[in-house]
Amino acid sequence: MEIVPGVLLKDINSPADLKRISKKELHKVCDELRQYIIDVVSIHGGHFAASLGVVELSVALHYVYNTPYDQLVWDVGHQAYGHKILTGRRESFVTNRKYGGLSGFPKRSESEYDTFGVGHSSTSISAALGMAMAAKYKKEDRKSIAVIGDGSMTAGMAFEAMNHAGVADSDVLIILNDNCMSIDPNVGALKEYLTDIVVSPTYNKLKADVWKIMGKLPVGKSVSRAMAHKVADSVKSMVSSSGNLFEALKLRYFGPIDGHNITKLVDTLNDLKKIPGPKILHIVTVKGKGYDLAEKDQTKWHAPGLFDKITGEIVKTTYNSPQPPKYQDVFGLTMIELAEMNDKVMGVTPAMPSGSSLKFMMEKMPHRAFDVGICEQHAVTLSAGLATQGLRVFCNIYSSFMQRSFDQAVHDVAIQKLPVVFCLDRAGLVGEDGPTHHGCYDIAFFRCIPNMILAAPMNEQELRNLMYTAQLETTKHPFVIRYPRGTGVMPEWKTTFEAIEIGKGRKLKDGKDVAILSYGHPGNFAKAAIRTLRSEGIDPAHYDMRFVKPLDEAMLHEVFTKFDKVVTVEDGTIVGGFGSAILEFMAANQYKAQVTILGIPDRLVEHGSLKELYKECGYDAPAIAEAIRVLVGDKVKAFNYEL
Structure with a gap:
C-alpha cells in the first residue's frame, strides 16, 4: 500500500525546504506530518504516541534553528520520527526498525542531523552541554538544544547535567517536554512539582503580564538588563515556588507554554535564540496528540504494533491452538503467587511496570510493588535497602538498562551479600529496537562479580522455579535471573513450584x-x-x-x-x-x-x-x-x- 505525503510535506526533504514555507502555513505542515506518521506506523509498526506528541516541536526546531550546524539532541529517541521525516528520510521511513532499514532511534551513522545516538533516557542534557562547551571553546556560534521528557528528567543523570550546566556558562537550551508520561504514567515528586507549575493560574497570569511589560521596557536605556531580570525573578518568587528548582541551578526558566501551538513555539524559540547562557523552556504536550485513542490510552499506544488507523483495532495474529505466554507475563503473574505465599516478597521496577508486567502486582498489592521512575541506580540501591530489613526484593530491570546500575550492583548489593533478586527482562537480542536495547552483556559483567548467583531459564516452568528458589530464606546471595523478550515454549506454563538446587544443571x-x-x-x-x-x-x-x-x-x-x-x-x-x-x-x-x-x-x-x-x-x-x-x-x- 502506497503512503502519500501531504501537499506541503511531499516537497520537504530537508530543513531548508521547511524554512521556505510561511509561518502561517506551519500548522498545515504539522497536520500532514502527524498524518504521515500515523499512516506509516499503522501499516509498518513502531513507536507511536511519543512522536505524535512532539510534531509541532519537531517542526518549530528545524524551522527556527540552523540544523545540523545547530546541534539538536533528542532524549530516548523514540519521539524523533517527525525529526527523521523532516531531515531527508521521508521516503525511506517505511523501513523504520526493519532489518537493514532506518533505526528507530537517532543514530549518528545514519544522518548528520542525528547529532547523538540515543536509546536509553536522560542523556540529552549532558550531550548537548558537551556540544555547547565545545562550541564555546572553538569560538563557534552554534546553538545546542536538548529535548528531554519529564519522565527522563527523573533520572539522576539529568540532574547532574543541569547542576553542571548552570555553572558552565555555555549556550545550551533544555526543552522540557512535559506530558506526564514515559511509557507508563510518570511517578514521583518532580511530576507533582511540574503539575503545580502548569496548573497555577495565578503564577502563569502574573508571569505573562510581566513578560508583556518587560517587552515594553527600554532595556539598555533607563532600565538595565540586570534590573529587568530582578523584576521577573521577584515576581516568580512572590507568586509561587515554580521555576525555583531550575533557577536554583542557575538555569533561566521560561514557560510553561502550549507545545502544540506552532506559532507560539516558533516565536518563543526565536526569542530564546537571542538569550545567551543556560536556559530551560517548559512546554506542555499530549502524548499521542492527534490520534484520539492514543491520547486516551497513552501506555497502550506507546508502541501498539500494526493497527487499523480508522477503527483503531490492533492487528493480532490468530492461532488454532493455545500459545505460550510472554516471559514478562510469567514473571508478573508469578510475583503475585510468591507474594501471596511469602509476605516478605516485594517488587521494584524503574519505570517499566507494563514492560516487565510488574503492573499486575502493583494493581493487586500497591503497597508491595513500586515503580520508582527512570532511575535504575536508585532502583538497585533502594532494593538493597529493603533487603537489609529482611525483605525479599525482586528488582526487575531490562538487561540493557541494568548496565546503568553496575556500580550499585557491585557496591551496594554484592559486597554486602544482600539477597536482592535481579530479574533481567529483554536479556539477549531484542529485535527492532536494535543495539541500544540488546541485552548482550549481563552474563559477562555479572559473572566477574563475587557473591552473585547467575541463572537463566530454558522455559516458563524453569523461570517460575528459579523465582521460587530465589525468594527462599536459604538463598543468601544476590540472585540474577535473565530471560528474553517475547514468548516462551509452554502453553500450559502454570506448574507447581519446585526448588532448584543452586548451581545444578x-x-x-x-x-x-x-x-x-x-x-x-x-x-x-x-x-x-x-x-x-x-x-x-x-x-x-x-x-x-x-x-x-x-x-x-x-x-x-x-x-x-x-x-x-x-x-x-x-x-x-x-x-x-x-x-x-x-x-x-x-x-x-x-x-x-x-x-x-x-x-x-x-x-x-x-x-x-x-x-x-x-x-x-x-x-x-x-x-x-x-x-x-x-x-x-x-x-x-x-x-x-x-x-
Whole structure:
C-alpha cells in the first residue's frame, strides 16, 4: 500500500525546504506530518504516541534553528520520527526498525542531523552541554538544544547535567517536554512539582503580564538588563515556588507554554535564540496528540504494533491452538503467587511496570510493588535497602538498562551479600529496537562479580522455579535471573513450584558424538537442531546448564570426560560470557576438547526481527546444526557415503 505525503510535506526533504514555507502555513505542515506518521506506523509498526506528541516541536526546531550546524539532541529517541521525516528520510521511513532499514532511534551513522545516538533516557542534557562547551571553546556560534521528557528528567543523570550546566556558562537550551508520561504514567515528586507549575493560574497570569511589560521596557536605556531580570525573578518568587528548582541551578526558566501551538513555539524559540547562557523552556504536550485513542490510552499506544488507523483495532495474529505466554507475563503473574505465599516478597521496577508486567502486582498489592521512575541506580540501591530489613526484593530491570546500575550492583548489593533478586527482562537480542536495547552483556559483567548467583531459564516452568528458589530464606546471595523478550515454549506454563538446587544443571538428552551445553532460552534452538541432526545420523547429547555462576562442575567433569567435541549456545556476548566460562573450566582442569562457542558476536548487532538476528548471529537452530556438522565432519562424511 502506497503512503502519500501531504501537499506541503511531499516537497520537504530537508530543513531548508521547511524554512521556505510561511509561518502561517506551519500548522498545515504539522497536520500532514502527524498524518504521515500515523499512516506509516499503522501499516509498518513502531513507536507511536511519543512522536505524535512532539510534531509541532519537531517542526518549530528545524524551522527556527540552523540544523545540523545547530546541534539538536533528542532524549530516548523514540519521539524523533517527525525529526527523521523532516531531515531527508521521508521516503525511506517505511523501513523504520526493519532489518537493514532506518533505526528507530537517532543514530549518528545514519544522518548528520542525528547529532547523538540515543536509546536509553536522560542523556540529552549532558550531550548537548558537551556540544555547547565545545562550541564555546572553538569560538563557534552554534546553538545546542536538548529535548528531554519529564519522565527522563527523573533520572539522576539529568540532574547532574543541569547542576553542571548552570555553572558552565555555555549556550545550551533544555526543552522540557512535559506530558506526564514515559511509557507508563510518570511517578514521583518532580511530576507533582511540574503539575503545580502548569496548573497555577495565578503564577502563569502574573508571569505573562510581566513578560508583556518587560517587552515594553527600554532595556539598555533607563532600565538595565540586570534590573529587568530582578523584576521577573521577584515576581516568580512572590507568586509561587515554580521555576525555583531550575533557577536554583542557575538555569533561566521560561514557560510553561502550549507545545502544540506552532506559532507560539516558533516565536518563543526565536526569542530564546537571542538569550545567551543556560536556559530551560517548559512546554506542555499530549502524548499521542492527534490520534484520539492514543491520547486516551497513552501506555497502550506507546508502541501498539500494526493497527487499523480508522477503527483503531490492533492487528493480532490468530492461532488454532493455545500459545505460550510472554516471559514478562510469567514473571508478573508469578510475583503475585510468591507474594501471596511469602509476605516478605516485594517488587521494584524503574519505570517499566507494563514492560516487565510488574503492573499486575502493583494493581493487586500497591503497597508491595513500586515503580520508582527512570532511575535504575536508585532502583538497585533502594532494593538493597529493603533487603537489609529482611525483605525479599525482586528488582526487575531490562538487561540493557541494568548496565546503568553496575556500580550499585557491585557496591551496594554484592559486597554486602544482600539477597536482592535481579530479574533481567529483554536479556539477549531484542529485535527492532536494535543495539541500544540488546541485552548482550549481563552474563559477562555479572559473572566477574563475587557473591552473585547467575541463572537463566530454558522455559516458563524453569523461570517460575528459579523465582521460587530465589525468594527462599536459604538463598543468601544476590540472585540474577535473565530471560528474553517475547514468548516462551509452554502453553500450559502454570506448574507447581519446585526448588532448584543452586548451581545444578540438568541433562536433557544423552548422546555419543558431541555435547551441546546451552544456557537459557536458546536451549530450545538446540533441541530443534538435535531433531534435524538425528535424522542425519549424528547423535548429540544436550545439557541445560541453568547456572553460569556457580557452574555445575560435576556435570562438566562428566561432559569433558566423555566428549572431545563440545558446542556452547547462549543469548549473550561470546566475549566473557557462558562459553568463556566453559573454556575457563576446561583450562583449569586441563581437559582437551574442540569447543565451538555460539552466541552474540563481538560487534554491534543492528535491528531486525528476532528470527533475522538469530540467523545473522549464527545461533538459531539451523546454525547450531551446521556448527555441529562442521565439528563432527568425519561422521557426516561417513553417513553420506553409507547413503
